[in-house]
Amino acid sequence: MVKTYVFGHKSPDSDSITSSLVMTNLEKELGNTEVQAYRLGNINKETEFILNYLDIDAPELLENIEDDANVILVDHNSPSESVENLENANILKVVDHHKLALKTSYPLFLRFEPVGCTETILCKLYEENNVEITKEMATLMLSAIISDTLLLKSPTTTEDDKKAVTKLSKIAEIDVEEYGLKMLKAGTDLSSFSIEEILALDAKQIDFKNVKSIVNQVNTASIPDVLEMKDELEEGMNKIIEKENLDLFMLLITDIVNSNSQVIALGKNADLVEKSYDIKLEDNMVLLEGVVSRKKQVVPIMTENA
Amino acid sequence: MVKTYVFGHKSPDSDSITSSLVMTNLEKELGNTEVQAYRLGNINKETEFILNYLDIDAPELLENIEDDANVILVDHNSPSESVENLENANILKVVDHHKLALKTSYPLFLRFEPVGCTETILCKLYEENNVEITKEMATLMLSAIISDTLLLKSPTTTEDDKKAVTKLSKIAEIDVEEYGLKMLKAGTDLSSFSIEEILALDAKQIDFKNVKSIVNQVNTASIPDVLEMKDELEEGMNKIIEKENLDLFMLLITDIVNSNSQVIALGKNADLVEKSYDIKLEDNMVLLEGVVSRKKQVVPIMTENA
Numbered sequence: 176m177v178k179t180y181v182f183g184h185k186s187p188d189s190d191s192i193t194s195s196l197v198m199t200n201l202e203k204e205l206g207n208t209e210v211q212a213y214r215l216g217n218i219n220k221e222t223e224f225i226l227n228y229l230d231i232d233a234p235e236l237l238e239n240i241e242d243d244a245n246v247i248l249v250d251h252n253s254p255s256e257s258v259e260n261l262e263n264a265n266i267l268k269v270v271d272h273h274k275l276a277l278k279t280s281y282p283l284f285l286r287f288e289p290v291g292c293t294e295t296i297l298c299k300l301y302e303e304n305n306v307e308i309t310k311e312m313a314t315l316m317l318s319a320i321i322s323d324t325l326l327l328k329s330p331t332t333t334e335d336d337k338k339a340v341t342k343l344s345k346i347a348e349i350d351v352e353e354y355g356l357k358m359l360k361a362g363t364d365l366s367s368f369s370i371e372e373i374l375a376l377d378a379k380q381i382d383f384k385n386v387k388s389i390v391n392q393v394n395t396a397s398i399p400d401v402l403e404m405k406d407e408l409e410e411g412m413n414k415i416i417e418k419e420n421l422d423l424f425m426l427l428i429t430d431i432v433n434s435n436s437q438v439i440a441l442g443k444n445a446d447l448v449e450k451s452y453d454i455k456l457e458d459n460m461v462l463l464e465g466v467v468s469r470k471k472q473v474v475p476i477m478t479e480n481a
Numbered sequence: 482m483v484k485t486y487v488f489g490h491k492s493p494d495s496d497s498i499t500s501s502l503v504m505t506n507l508e509k510e511l512g513n514t515e516v517q518a519y520r521l522g523n524i525n526k527e528t529e530f531i532l533n534y535l536d537i538d539a540p541e542l543l544e545n546i547e548d549d550a551n552v553i554l555v556d557h558n559s560p561s562e563s564v565e566n567l568e569n570a571n572i573l574k575v576v577d578h579h580k581l582a583l584k585t586s587y588p589l590f591l592r593f594e595p596v597g598c599t600e601t602i603l604c605k606l607y608e609e610n611n612v613e614i615t616k617e618m619a620t621l622m623l624s625a626i627i628s629d630t631l632l633l634k635s636p637t638t639t640e641d642d643k644k645a646v647t648k649l650s651k652i653a654e655i656d657v658e659e660y661g662l663k664m665l666k667a668g669t670d671l672s673s674f675s676i677e678e679i680l681a682l683d684a685k686q687i688d689f690k691n692v693k694s695i696v697n698q699v700n701t702a703s704i705p706d707v708l709e710m711k712d713e714l715e716e717g718m719n720k721i722i723e724k725e726n727l728d729l730f731m732l733l734i735t736d737i738v739n740s741n742s743q744v745i746a747l748g749k750n751a752d753l754v755e756k757s758y759d760i761k762l763e764d765n766m767v768l769l770e771g772v773v774s775r776k777k778q779v780v781p782i783m784t785e786n787a
Binding site: 272273274275276277278279280281282283284285286287288289303470474475478 | 578584594781
């Protein structure tokens with residue numbers, strides 16, 4: 176049997192890592208024994224908390240894949256966020272909750288839903304296929320949903336996410352608020368990261384029409400703490416702008432307790448942020464009240480105004 | 482509540498028409514009352530047979546949609562096979578079994594599986610959502626699966642299609658072989674069509690890399706009968722080549738009884754057919770033994786050799 180690689184996006188977050196593990200387990204339960212979970216980058220602190228809680232190892236790092244390799248994509252579908260050489264791979268399945276950016280020359284299995292987290296879809300796939308959700312799998316799924324929806328408070332949260340959390344928290348025997356806040360706070364610990372690493376943690380390349388951009392999001396329980404590094408962050412952002420020939424680098428410092436985001440915007444199209452939110456940047460910065468979701472509250476608005 | 486348009490591809494076949502009806506019924510059962518099935522072109526003879534058998538009307542013809550209209554696509558996802566103005570629509574859902582050719586700027590519901598027919602996927606969606614499959618719905622689904630898989634004989638046929646046929650034939654109280662052959666033969670009746678209509682019946686615009694092509698498929702129980710019109714067909718094909726600035730027009734005349742296809746290939750890249758199948762066209766024609774599936778036995782091979 177030919178091996179199947181299962182992985183989430185580059186700069187992996189908890190959804191990408193846990194979904195690769197949960198999807199791999201589902202495939203095995205359905206009879207695809209030669210399947211393995213991988214990651215396309217370093218584990219963040221939040222994911223580390225989850226894996227430590229369960230005492231399980233992170234998936235292996237995937238550097239590249241051979242031509243015609245069988246792959247299953249979770250939590251992403253854009254080739255720019257995926258493995259090198261994806262264009263020569265044989266994509267068997269995609270389970271995702273993002274906009275559609277992939278084209279193929281062959282039919283495949285796709286399961287996309289506009290929900291807050293890939294794990295919410297995977298939870299349904301387990302049910303539909305009558306595969307038992309173990310305590311470990313439930314904990315992985317639950318953790319990712321808490322992460323992606325910021326404890327069900329993000330505007331990306333749907334009824335399906337809430338239902339999944341209710342179901343999974345029972346199987347996982349977890350107090351959602353208590354565990355969730357601990358987990359989210361673990362994710363805000365930036366102490367061991369260099370500026371370069373912070374700027375790569377959850378960076379997405381997004382083109383707002385012709386405005387070539389990176390939008391990075393860093394969660395925190397205290398915006399002032401992160402802003403102590405403002406000069407170093409701006410220096411790092413400017414280096415990346417130059418290297419990648421970007422028109423815009425937007426850094427969202429998201430306060431997970433109060434649900435706001437402090438934005439630092441640099442690059443020749445930084446005014447796109449001003450235009451999109453009808454605000455003025457001061458010292459390259461602005462506080463966007465109530466904005467916590469890059470997907471729902473940044474990408475569509477910036478795209479429309481670009 | 483805002484209206485939702487449900488439709489299959491241009492030059493609709495039985496899968497596109499029945500799937501629009503079956504998906505609309507599912508949406509209604511799930512509480513989306515303002516939903517309506519449409520068609521993007523004339524009904525073919527086979528679909529007419531199905532609708533007559535059930536004594537139901539064809540969906541309304543859809544000429545265009547307003548900006549921001551809610552739409553659900555079935556049996557297609559390529560904008561080139563869809564309604565005008567799709568780029569300004571709000572695509573809620575896509576249920577399909579073709580290669581992926583759509584991009585969106587927003588997340589949506591996608592359910593794609595590499596099976597023989599869209600109705601096989603819809604049959605699963607009914608089950609997963611605990612919606613009863615009525616005799617009428619079962620007949621629509623079953624008919625489309627018989628059509629797309631040529632009575633489960635096409636290489637596109639999967640185990641899932643076979644399972645669906647077993648289940649649906651019981652609900653529909655239909656003898657699959659007897660009903661299926663009658664239905665397929667009804668679809669081969671070209672007597673009431675003009676040459677232009679025959680050439681548009683199941684025509685798909687497909688670009689094999691840079692080779693701009695139309696591949697049309699006409700089912701028959703007797704290839705010689707169709708070839709009596711060869712001169713007129715070639716004249717019509719050449720007109721379309723000129724008008725649409727095509728590099729290739731490939732007409733598959735598929736013998737549904739013996740599972741072969743007579744090909745007529747015209748245009749400056751007609752040699753792509755020769756290269757792809759390692760054959761020589763004689764008088765612009767060749768018989769491709771065992772070839773009945775455009776999707777499985779034509780598109781990938783022609784794309785690879787283009």
